[in-house]
Amino acid sequence: MFSHLPSPQQDPILSLSAAYRKDTRDNKVDLGIGVYKNSDGVTPVMRAVIAAQQKMLDAQTTKAYVGMAGDEEFNLQALRLLTQDQSVIERASSIQTPGASGGLRMLAEIIAFSQPGSTVWLSNPSYVNHQPVMEAAGLKVKHYQYFDAKTKQVDLNAMLSDLKGAGRQDIVLLHGCCHNPTGADLSVEGWKAVTELAQHNGFTPFIDIAYQGFGNGLEQDAFGVQYMSANLPEMLVTSSCSKNFGLYRERTGSAIIIGENITHANNARGKLMQLARSTYTMPPAHGASIVKTILLDNDLTADWKSELEEMRLRLRALRTGLCQEIKQRSGSDEFEFIKQHQGMFSVLGFSAEQMVKLREQYAIYGVDDGRINIAGLREQDLANVAQAIIDVKS
Ligand SMILES: Cc1ncc(COP(=O)(O)O)c(C=O)c1O
Incomplete structure (x- = not known):
């Protein structure tokens, strides 16, 4: 029944994550998979989620x-x-x-x-x-x-x-x-x-x-x-x-x-x-x-909203920070669009070859269609990533 099946195609984003994990360079940056990360590079369990889970554990009587x-x-x-x-x-x-x-x-x-x-x-x-x-x-x-x-x-x-x-x-x-x-x-x-x-x-x-x-x-x-x-x-x-x-x-x-x-x-x-x-x-x-x-629960809702807002503002600050670094280093407004974009992603407008170059030469992992996950940046990565973008663009 299965003998004629072709070998499985790699999921482009998940295989990028696997390649990132294998990369031994200290300066590697994962801008691939679409998950939010905090400034330690961790995808956190939100405070209100931890509290809600505790409340649920205490009250749960069935798994029917x-x-x-x-x-x-x-x-x-x-x-x-x-x-x-x-x-x-x-x-x-x-x-x-x-x-x-x-x-x-x-x-x-x-x-x-x-x-x-x-x-x-x-x-x-x-x-x-x-x-x-x-x-x-x-x-x-x-x-x-x-x-x-x-x-x-x-x-x-x-x-x-x-x-x-x-x-x-x-x-x-x-x-x-x-x-x-x-x-x-x-x-x-x-x-x-x-x-x-x-x-x-x-x-x-x-x-x-x-x-x-x-x-x-x-x-x-x-x-x-x-x-x-x-x-x-x-x-x-x-x-x-x-x-x-x-x-x-x-x-x-x-x-x-x-x-x-x-x-x-x-x-x-x-x-x-x-x-x-x-x-x-x-x-x-x-x-x-x-x-x-x-x-x-009003208190949990308020805490969830406040942590979500912190996450949103962090994304905005990373966008502004990256644009500032690029502008300072290149004198060009070419990447200012990153500031106007919303949420976790931006498309840089790079070709697949340029994205491979970012990965191979600069240890920066974005998706081949040019997508980067802004949430994957840590504050200390901004300067390096900005310089790499400028170098690969020119
Ligand atoms: C536009 C869009 N729709 C749906 C999904 C899937 O989300 P979920 O984890 O809720 O299945 C994603 C996740 O990346 C997404 O970006």
Whole structure:
């Protein structure tokens, strides 16, 4: 049965991490894999998470199954983190999923079930897993222009021009904030313009929000979800607690359906539960319990928000620090775009060869598509990384 299978393809980002671990150079810097790190280079367990786990351990009486939709209180809290708009909450329904990855797949499956043959439009470029997940569910994929390689910002006109080709049967996947891999986000005007086009052409937005709180702040980062959900009849959203609660391995996320009315949303949720049943049956409980415990406790919520804000501000400071070092050393504004980008990632605009040079000659590990994870920088790396970027660019 297995003899004809090809040997496995290496995951480009995970194999980069493996190469980094093997590298014996003292000055090595890991800007590859997308996890937040503190100034010691550690991905911390957040304070509120530690406290919530203790509280849960003390109170837990059973490990019995939870249910196909996961933890209902988590589902409500995860939705309320995105929007407080009662008119939206009243026509929204959701399930807990194994990370936003699970949410992406479940929502892709329900699109394929409800509208077979649909096309999902992805930004060019987009998160590496978007296309494989959509295709695995049997959906067709098209790309819309997004990132302007010259300005390193969103090319809104080009995006809108491509999306004019998206019609009633089409789904448009958007990054809620902190676009992966580019770091370039839609402006408020951009969100409004895409919403207007969706109203006019009838396509359905599908927002993947995996970094809420890492860009401009918890509330501001949800603007796209809030604006679109308030102004469009139907929408799909997946959200992740991997980054903003630091729960990566606990696989904690949600898949949300916003329908024209609650009956439509609940019917869709019923199908999502059936899809979950035939896939993993039910999501893991631990991460969702942590999030619920934090969000139902005012003190834990305040502490979580304050640590998340520290993380966000650290990312901003690293961006500013790197830009300053580059400018001081080169006298050029060429990399100032790094300051304008949001969240953990920026695309440098380097070729694969230049990224290999960064790795081989300077022990700086970024992804071959030019993506660097700003959170992988420690303050003491800034000068070296800035100089390496200048050297490799010239
Ligand atoms: C845009 C985007 N969506 C989804 C995910 C998956 O997140 P999770 O860990 O919640 O599955 C990621 C993680 O890197 C991401 O960048």
